[in-house]
Amino acid sequence: MDRVMDAARLRTLVPAVIGTLGRRGADFAAAEDAVQEALVEAVRVWPDDPPRDPQGWLVTVAWRKFLDATRADTSRRRREVRVEEEPAPGPAPDVDDTLQLYFLCAHPSLSPASAVALTLRAVGGLTTRQIAQAYLVPEATMAQRISRAKRTVSGVRFDRPGDLATVLRVLYLVFNEGYSGDVDLAAEAIRLTRELAARVDEPEASGLLALMLLHSARRPARTRADGTLVTLAEQDRGRWDQALITEGVAVLQAALARDRLGEYQAQAAVAALHADARTAAETDWVQIVEWYDELVRLTGSPVARLNRAVAVGEADGPRAGLAALAELDPGLPRYDAVAAYLHERDGDRAAAARLYAEAARAAANLPEREHLTRQAARLNAALRG
Structure with missing residues (x-):
């Protein structure tokens, strides 16, 4: 050693x-x-x-x-x-008790936040301090959360099969969280998902791994030096990690070959199509719409429908995208941002500026809020000029 x-x-x-x-x-x-x-x-x-x-x-x-x-x-x-x-x-x-620990830490009786914390500590081996730093909360707060989670599952038998779908959701939550401190939660989620995929006979575990790899491949190009967001269309694709893309596509293809399609495989297929395009203009939006149709069929998710409206707007024009958007609940997160984008593409800059400003006020995090505010300011300046 x-x-x-x-x-x-x-x-x-x-x-x-x-x-x-x-x-x-x-x-x-x-x-x-x-x-x-x-x-x-x-x-x-x-x-x-x-x-x-x-x-x-x-x-x-x-x-x-x-x-x-x-x-x-x-x-x-x-x-x-x-x-x-x-x-x-x-x-x-x-x-090997790893699989049972995944199930225990993602037990349905736990809240998502508690399941994430317990998974990172018991399966991931992180300290309470590391988890607290990653989630930007006091260590005492995280310690209480983990303690409550352990008490909740203390009576659960260790040898009972668990719910794999819940485990996958917890790992995806870890991946999608912001990170700070000395632990990269995206990398930790990939490590844990890689271990899980090797232990279960389930294409969806591989689909989630592929999705994480393909999203991580774009990470170096997603922000500027000052921390501001860079949209997918504006990203420098030369900065994308080709090794991660190659691995992600290979993992996805092996999962799809099993002919047991699930939501993570469908999402990974969309990510693979973005990764395959050498420029934003070469993106195969028609095929992306087809994958979103599959995702909506599998999940009925309003978020999937919202993303589908964007894809329809790219494939068939902004009017078609706005028509698809009109079928959805305006209260959905990011609804106004999508509407703003489609209205701008349709030439209605006044409506787009107003919607960007409304989306900024509802944004869940500071980088997104600043990005949307800049979009509104850009269009307002053009309207005044």
């Missing part, structure tokens, strides 16, 4: 170690706490004294931490915990 194991590799061992403690009698919450303490110890000790068997070392130390906590807490807990003789250091059992 290398002198120092990198943090990402260390985090991959966490699910197996939690699972081992669970089979020895620890409940999930206690096992997860003990493993976090063992990780802190590993960071302190391993640089000077790296173990030959990292996973076995973590199991041994985490079990000791669990025993210490159990003995110190017996007067309060009022229940027996079966404690066998402390096992000697050595190879950890070759049992």
Whole structure:
């Protein structure tokens, strides 16, 4: 083993170690706490004294931490915990509990925010501080959220099959969140989804992985040096990561070949068509509309219908896009922004400027608000000129 194991590799061992403690009698919450303490110890000790068997070392130390906590807490807990003789250091059992941890951490009884936090900690191996920094909340707030989530799932049997669709939604939430601190949540979501896709016989897991890879490929071109947004049509496609695109397309093609289409595969197909176009003008909008038709059929999602209206406007002209948009609820997020774009393309700059300003007021984040405000200001300046 290398002198120092990198943090990402260390985090991959966490699910197996939690699972081992669970089979020895620890409940999930206690096992997860003990493993976090063992990780802190590993960071302190391993640089000077790296173990030959990292996973076995973590199991041994985490079990000791669990025993210490159990003995110190017996007067309060009022229940027996079966404690066998402390096992000697050595190879950890070759049992993979990662999939069950995915299911447990994305249990339907948890709120999306709690499921995300618990997944990042128990499956991803991140510390509470790292998760709090990534979500720009105080560490104490995140600690309470994780603690409540662990209490919620404390009675869930560890060996029951879970809901894969919920796990995929949680991973997609992680990917789509903003990030800060020392952890790139998009990269973490890709790592966890890659692991999941290798463990399940489900094309949708691969479809989600492909979608993440294809979206990540465009990330270097999405913002300017000052942090302002760059629209897809204006992005420098030379900055797109071709290796990620190649991998994403290959993963998607393998998933589609299984002939079990799902929403993530359909979304990834749209992303692949954007990635395939050398310029914005060469985008195959007709085929993109067809994929959005599939996505609407699969999900009925109003967001999919909204994106379809944009694609229709590109494929068949802005009037057709506005007609498709008129069938939707004006209260949808981004409705005004889409309407503004289509009205501008149709030549109605006054309506577009007004709608851009309204969209800016409703924008969910600062970069988007600033982008929409600039669009409104640009059109107003042109109208005055």
